[in-house]
Amino acid sequence: MSPHSITTHDHYLNAGYGPRSWLLTTDHKRIAILYMLSITFFFFVGGFFAFLMRLELLTPNGDLVSAETYNKLFSMHGITMVWFFLIPSIPSVLGNFLVPMMVGARDVAFPRLNLLSWYIYVVGGLFTLGAMIFGGVDTGWTFYTPFSSTYAHSNVIPVVIGIFILGFSSILTALNFIVTIHTMRAPGLTWFRLPLFIWAMYATSIILVLATPVLAITLAMLGVERIFGVGIFDPALGGDPLLFQHLFWFYSHPAVYIMILPAMGVVSELITCFARKKVFGYRFMAYSLLAIASVGFLVWGHHMFVSGQSAYAGMVFSALSFIVAVPSAVKVFNWAATLYKGTIAYHTPVLYGFGFIGLFTIGGLTGLFLATLALDVHVHDTYFVIAHFHYIMVGGAVMGYLGGIHYWWPKMTGRMYPEGWAKFAALVLFVGFNLTFFPQFILGYLGMPRRYHVYPPEFQVLNVLSTAGATILGIGYLIPFIYLIWSLRHGKNAGPNPWRSTGLEWRTPSPPPVHNFDEIPVVTTEPYTYVAEEEQRE
Amino acid sequence: MNGLPLFPRAASTIAPGVDALFTGLMVMTIVFSGLIFFAIAFFAIRYREGSKANRDNPRSESLPLELTWMLVPLGISFGFYFWGTTLFTRMHVAPPGAVDIYVVGKQWMWKIQHQQGNREINELHVPLGRPVRLIMTSQDVIHSFFIPAFRIKQDVLPGRYTTEWFQATQPGEYHFFCSQFCGTSHASMRGRVVVMEQAAYERWLAGATPGAPMATQGEELFERFGCATCHRANNTGRGPTLAGVANSTVELEGGGTAVADREYLRQSILDPAAKVVRGYKPVMPVFRGQLTPDQVAQLVEYIRSLGGPRVAAKGGAQ
Numbered sequence: 126m127s128p129h130s131i132t133t134h135d136h137y138l139n140a141g142y143g144p145r146s147w148l149l150t151t152d153h154k155r156i157a158i159l160y161m162l163s164i165t166f167f168f169f170v171g172g173f174f175a176f177l178m179r180l181e182l183l184t185p186n187g188d189l190v191s192a193e194t195y196n197k198l199f200s201m202h203g204i205t206m207v208w209f210f211l212i213p214s215i216p217s218v219l220g221n222f223l224v225p226m227m228v229g230a231r232d233v234a235f236p237r238l239n240l241l242s243w244y245i246y247v248v249g250g251l252f253t254l255g256a257m258i259f260g261g262v263d264t265g266w267t268f269y270t271p272f273s274s275t276y277a278h279s280n281v282i283p284v285v286i287g288i289f290i291l292g293f294s295s296i297l298t299a300l301n302f303i304v305t306i307h308t309m310r311a312p313g314l315t316w317f318r319l320p321l322f323i324w325a326m327y328a329t330s331i332i333l334v335l336a337t338p339v340l341a342i343t344l345a346m347l348g349v350e351r352i353f354g355v356g357i358f359d360p361a362l363g364g365d366p367l368l369f370q371h372l373f374w375f376y377s378h379p380a381v382y383i384m385i386l387p388a389m390g391v392v393s394e395l396i397t398c399f400a401r402k403k404v405f406g407y408r409f410m411a412y413s414l415l416a417i418a419s420v421g422f423l424v425w426g427h428h429m430f431v432s433g434q435s436a437y438a439g440m441v442f443s444a445l446s447f448i449v450a451v452p453s454a455v456k457v458f459n460w461a462a463t464l465y466k467g468t469i470a471y472h473t474p475v476l477y478g479f480g481f482i483g484l485f486t487i488g489g490l491t492g493l494f495l496a497t498l499a500l501d502v503h504v505h506d507t508y509f510v511i512a513h514f515h516y517i518m519v520g521g522a523v524m525g526y527l528g529g530i531h532y533w534w535p536k537m538t539g540r541m542y543p544e545g546w547a548k549f550a551a552l553v554l555f556v557g558f559n560l561t562f563f564p565q566f567i568l569g570y571l572g573m574p575r576r577y578h579v580y581p582p583e584f585q586v587l588n589v590l591s592t593a594g595a596t597i598l599g600i601g602y603l604i605p606f607i608y609l610i611w612s613l614r615h616g617k618n619a620g621p622n623p624w625r626s627t628g629l630e631w632r633t634p635s636p637p638p639v640h641n642f643d644e645i646p647v648v649t650t651e652p653y654t655y656v657a658e659e660e661q662r663e
Numbered sequence: 664m665n666g667l668p669l670f671p672r673a674a675s676t677i678a679p680g681v682d683a684l685f686t687g688l689m690v691m692t693i694v695f696s697g698l699i700f701f702a703i704a705f706f707a708i709r710y711r712e713g714s715k716a717n718r719d720n721p722r723s724e725s726l727p728l729e730l731t732w733m734l735v736p737l738g739i740s741f742g743f744y745f746w747g748t749t750l751f752t753r754m755h756v757a758p759p760g761a762v763d764i765y766v767v768g769k770q771w772m773w774k775i776q777h778q779q780g781n782r783e784i785n786e787l788h789v790p791l792g793r794p795v796r797l798i799m800t801s802q803d804v805i806h807s808f809f810i811p812a813f814r815i816k817q818d819v820l821p822g823r824y825t826t827e828w829f830q831a832t833q834p835g836e837y838h839f840f841c842s843q844f845c846g847t848s849h850a851s852m853r854g855r856v857v858v859m860e861q862a863a864y865e866r867w868l869a870g871a872t873p874g875a876p877m878a879t880q881g882e883e884l885f886e887r888f889g890c891a892t893c894h895r896a897n898n899t900g901r902g903p904t905l906a907g908v909a910n911s912t913v914e915l916e917g918g919g920t921a922v923a924d925r926e927y928l929r930q931s932i933l934d935p936a937a938k939v940v941r942g943y944k945p946v947m948p949v950f951r952g953q954l955t956p957d958q959v960a961q962l963v964e965y966i967r968s969l970g971g972p973r974v975a976a977k978g979g980a981q
Contacts, residue, residue: 192847265844272804360822403723432818433825436755447740458732464706466721490692497747503814506842571671572811574842577850
């Protein structure tokens with residue numbers, strides 16, 4: 126047997142070849158791979174839009190693209206990244222692959238619905254992509270009315286239909302996870318023996334199921350107003366423009382937690398495995414995920430402090446937003462405490478884990494700036510907000526996703542990624558990320574509004590720094606893209622459990638067989654029993 | 664390129680307060696993230712694989728620790744909450760005697776109308792050291808009026824008035840921006856605030872191209888649109904008398920009361936059936952689409968200029 130092949134056992138990758146075996150699969154692991162390919166495509170599409178924006182912003186004048194094109198670029202960047210990359214990223218790729226394996230099941234509860242959710246994603250994606258290619262959309266990802274419903278001349282309706290369709294894919298995936306986690310746990314796997322990644326997927330699924338329908342309703346009302354002129358949001362037709370914002374943020378603020386909770390779950394797995402120690406404060410970690418998911422539904426009005434919403438509503442939303450910071454703080458402290466008296470091995474995934482904690486801490490603390498009423502008045506709708514949410518979504522969610530991809534790559538493919546290149550890429554990403562987005566905090570406090578195609582010249586130096594960072598960041602994303610593909614043929618054989626992890630997903634060969642486990646495992650301990658395991662080895 | 668500014672100019676009474684709050688949050692951020700970064704770096708080095716550090720009795724839970732890092736952040740949060748909310752209340756309510764200036768946002772320019780009749784586009788001249796209140800509305804989509812040097816911002820909505828106020832403390836010129844995305848030329852929807860000493864401001868008011876004062880223009884509109892046909896003196900017409908109505912409390916048809924502030928007057932001109940004064944029929948024609956926002960503002964100012972004791976209306980407005 127050549128060292129380059131992993132055909133020593135039957136697994137989900139060699140169970141069938143050809144398009145049919147993939148396009149008609151109901152194997153959650155293959156569906157995860159299908160999702161991975163699709164979201165990677167949309168990630169690079171969205172990244173390309175961002176790169177053009179950053180190039181335009183090198184100079185204060187509009188010299189690369191027209192104002193109209195620039196507006197379409199940031200709108201399509203946001204729409205692509207939020208709905209077609211970030212929201213499905215960890216749940217649909219890592220979640221699909223890992224939820225059944227981590228609970229010791231052979232598949233998700235509804236395998237065919239799972240495949241359907243991918244098809245819905247693809248239809249929604251192609252619809253939106255088509256609308257972008259044939260004219261684009263210039264409303265921002267937020268679709269504020271009455272601009273989007275009455276004044277915009279771009280492809281608002283096709284894009285909205287694409288997102289509307291996509292929502293069903295989120296709902297189906299979430300339903301599948303909820304039912305799987307409730308009903309298909311292995312014998313002995315009680316709720317408090319579940320890995321935190323499963324808790325995170327559960328909390329995320331609850332948000333997806335409860336919030337996504339509100340987005341669908343909101344977009345449908347937007348469509349009704351735009352097509353039929355029924356006055357819902359446009360005051361000229363007797364509507365209320367703030368109603369749209371309330372409905373939109375009722376979905377879109379929880380959507381932020383859809384992006385960050387899964388990354389928190391991933392990071393908990395990475396830190397425990399590479400510190401070889403049980404997570405500190407397991408129950409607090411689990412409950413804080415649920416707390417963030419629930420209180421996260423009550424803070425949407427903090428996007429509207431200067432919108433014309435009542436000042437008293439602003440005060441209530443501000444207080445609730447401060448409260449949601451507490452469970453996030455609990456998580457950060459517990460991760461740090463997990464390292465205490467651990468045995469820390471520096472592999473790439475834990476570097477992403479540390480990167481996540483650092484960037485999420487800054488992103489979270491700057492969130493408090495925005496939750497503070499008097500300060501939000503100044504920084505709302507400036508680059509400060511852009512910097513803040515990129516620290517959460519890119520510094521947090523994307524770092525978590527990449528950390529998870531590296532950690533579970535050996536399980537998914539049976540191959541190791543090249544460690545040296547991977548560490549180098551993690552460093553490049555960290556440097557590039559901070560150089561891109563840190564200057565934007567300063568730009569924002571100086572008063573540079575977001576969504577500006579041209580800007581006063583005194584903002585140029587910071588914009589040039591940010592564009593330089595974005596270039597480094599872009600290269601940082603290409604490196605893993607290349608070496609991960611390379612590793613599929615040339616990576617070292619991983620073996621079943623290269624990280625000596627305690628998770629159930631590692632108790633099966635890599636890549637896993639079609640039915641995951643020859644025998645369903647019986648669970649007798651809490652998760653992360655690294656210390657006990659080390660003692661046994663000695 | 665003007666070098667690398669790191670902090671914006673502070674030129675209003677509210678700005679130092681906002682900057683202090685910002686500094687407070689910065690200190691908190693540096694302390695907390697410093698603590699986290701230090702803990703992670705320290706543990707990561709001390710407990711690296713192969714180190715000889717003592718690992719006896721590793722712990723994985725501690726209720727006192729959990730409570731500490733729940734309650735301490737909660738306490739600090741509430742400190743900042745009260746600080747931010749107190750300052751916000753100050754930013755929200757203009758002091759009495761403010762200079763009222765009307766602002767209309769439209770794709771993609773700012774139209775400004777002073778009480779004295781002066782009009783400007785994308786420029787706003789204001790006096791130094793006096794509170795100035797902007798009464799703003801939009802002719803189309805949502806805009807937002809943002810003056811970074813004054814640390815204030817307020818969305819400008821179609822179909823209603825929103826306000827913001829400031830008191831400039833430094834003469835000079837400052838940017839203002841539209842900060843709510845409003846379409847193609849959003850980034851060009853900006854201008855400058857010119858803060859002038861009182862004397863210079865008065866010269867500017869008198870000098871430029873002063874039209875008639877807003878109230879006078881409003882009176883002409885009042886005549887032209889035949890408003891006086893119904894809104895006669897002493898409640899003898901089909902509509903209530905308008906003298907003294909501004910800022911009074913009126914009783915409404917169908918119960919309830921409303922304060923006849925600018926927003927009420929604006930709405931009652933454009934959409935008269937929305938809040939009808941008790942004892943009157945909803946017979947007034949709708950002026951939505953008939954009047955520009957500038958004209959509505961002039962009518963509002965005219966009605967506000969009609970002083971005199973409020974005459975009891977038929978239905979008993981107070």
